[in-house]
Amino acid sequence: MKTITVRYFAMFREHAGLDEETLTIDANDAADVFRATRSRHGSSEPSGHCKVAINDVMASWESPINDGDTVLLFPPVAGG
Amino acid sequence: MKTITVRYFAMFREHAGLDEETLTIDANDAADVFRATRSRHGSSEPSGHCKVAINDVMASWESPINDGDTVLLFPPVAGG
Amino acid sequence: MIELTTSAIDPDERRRTLFDPGAGAYSSFEGWIRNENEGKRVLRLEYEAYVPVAISEGEKILAEAGDRFPHLHAHCVHRTGLLEIGDCAVWVGVSSPHRDEAFRACRFVIDQIKVRLPIWKKEHYADGHSGWVNCERCARSA
Amino acid sequence: MIELTTSAIDPDERRRTLFDPGAGAYSSFEGWIRNENEGKRVLRLEYEAYVPVAISEGEKILAEAGDRFPHLHAHCVHRTGLLEIGDCAVWVGVSSPHRDEAFRACRFVIDQIKVRLPIWKKEHYADGHSGWVNCERCARSA
Numbered sequence: 001m002k003t004i005t006v007r008y009f010a011m012f013r014e015h016a017g018l019d020e021e022t023l024t025i026d027a028n029d030a031a032d033v034f035r036a037t038r039s040r041h042g043s044s045e046p047s048g049h050c051k052v053a054i055n056d057v058m059a060s061w062e063s064p065i066n067d068g069d070t071v072l073l074f075p076p077v078a079g080g
Numbered sequence: 081m082k083t084i085t086v087r088y089f090a091m092f093r094e095h096a097g098l099d100e101e102t103l104t105i106d107a108n109d110a111a112d113v114f115r116a117t118r119s120r121h122g123s124s125e126p127s128g129h130c131k132v133a134i135n136d137v138m139a140s141w142e143s144p145i146n147d148g149d150t151v152l153l154f155p156p157v158a159g160g
Numbered sequence: 161m162i163e164l165t166t167s168a169i170d171p172d173e174r175r176r177t178l179f180d181p182g183a184g185a186y187s188s189f190e191g192w193i194r195n196e197n198e199g200k201r202v203l204r205l206e207y208e209a210y211v212p213v214a215i216s217e218g219e220k221i222l223a224e225a226g227d228r229f230p231h232l233h234a235h236c237v238h239r240t241g242l243l244e245i246g247d248c249a250v251w252v253g254v255s256s257p258h259r260d261e262a263f264r265a266c267r268f269v270i271d272q273i274k275v276r277l278p279i280w281k282k283e284h285y286a287d288g289h290s291g292w293v294n295c296e297r298c299a300r301s302a
Numbered sequence: 303m304i305e306l307t308t309s310a311i312d313p314d315e316r317r318r319t320l321f322d323p324g325a326g327a328y329s330s331f332e333g334w335i336r337n338e339n340e341g342k343r344v345l346r347l348e349y350e351a352y353v354p355v356a357i358s359e360g361e362k363i364l365a366e367a368g369d370r371f372p373h374l375h376a377h378c379v380h381r382t383g384l385l386e387i388g389d390c391a392v393w394v395g396v397s398s399p400h401r402d403e404a405f406r407a408c409r410f411v412i413d414q415i416k417v418r419l420p421i422w423k424k425e426h427y428a429d430g431h432s433g434w435v436n437c438e439r440c441a442r443s444a
Contacts, residue, residue: 155437160421184335188330
């Protein structure tokens with residue numbers, strides 16, 4: 001089990017009703033964290049248009065997760 | 081014979097040593113005027129990168145010339 | 161350089177930072193808030209950004225542009241917060257020795273900015289509803 | 303609208319004229335005087351234009367751009383006279399509903415301006431010589 005801080009942005013934050021939370025979960029990669037928090041952020045397609053960052057660095061869904069990491073869940077971006 | 085006003089621009093004007101002149105020549109089209117003034121403007125390739133306007137309207141070398149026309153001889157342009 | 165700001169963007173001021181005696185071409189792009197999107201009347205927009213990653217990812221994009229286009233100077237500013245119709249949401253400016261590279265570099269930067277930076281926008285519509293742009297498919301509710 | 307001017311171009315002032323609540327994209331291009339051309343050190347440039355035809359041909363180009371790109375606003379200003387390194391010789395600005403059209407329209411306008419307007423430039427070099435740009439092949443002497 002790992003202790004992970006998860007942060008939600010934009011629509012994900014609105015769905016979750018919170019900015020961040022700390023979870024103790026059995027997660028190997030970023031995709032595991034996404035799945036574990038699915039009921040919070042409301043999205044069912046992690047490999048789709050969503051993005052993830054780990055400790056403020058852009059990552060992929062296959063990126064490994066370590067104890068103490070902060071995982072940022074980004075819904076589809078729309079800059080410009 | 082037609083009486084034509086010919087105007088020279090940029091390098092053509094510098095070569096001719098004058099802005100414009102009035103010629104009475106036997107010319108059917110703009111190319112004839114270009115040829116007739118070759119020794120003035122110094123260019124030997126009318127169909128090349130040079131352009132012509134007749135009475136302030138862009139024309140082609142095949143455009144017919146009428147008595148009293150003003151023919152503008154443009155060396156290769158370089159705007160921007 | 162990439163900046164995020166909550167104040168109005170002054171393109172002219174930023175443009176000066178791109179001056180170089182060897183630069184013969186300057187190209188800029190601005191995204192303006194328009195009053196309509198996909199048939200819906202838009203009243204205003206709200207931009208949210210996650211600044212630390214938006215900055216690091218933006219710097220990466222500008223560095224990539226510099227690798228592709230030699231002697232390039234490039235700068236980008238993105239607004240956050242509440243924007244009204246006609247406001248400039250994003251400005252990209254580049255200078256380069258020649259025209260073709262300037263256009264291509266400017267286009268490269270804005271295209272990448274739009275798909276890579278953690279920035280989101282919520283449209284507020286004339287009918288009272290609002291919605292996160294691009295988020296229909298990722299969410300359980302509209 | 304197309305303008306020829308002997309005064310410094312203020313891009314910001316012209317940019318405002320392109321505002322439209324339906325425009326989501328703005329693209330601009332500027333040609334700056336650079337200190338080098340084809341290996342020669344340039345000190346300054348002299349632009350000559352034949353104004354009546356430059357204006358009518360410029361208006362034609364902007365009208366063609368409007369035909370190709372719906373809802374386009376486009377404006378172009380070209381300097382004449384003596385210009386120094388770093389001066390803006392030409393400015394093109396367009397606004398359009400979307401990004402792709404804005405870039406393409408801006409590019410179309412500057413590309414056409416450069417080949418169709420009766421405008422000529424003479425470069426003054428560091429070695430004391432001067433030359434009309436693009437004119438080597440058309441003339442009996444360099």
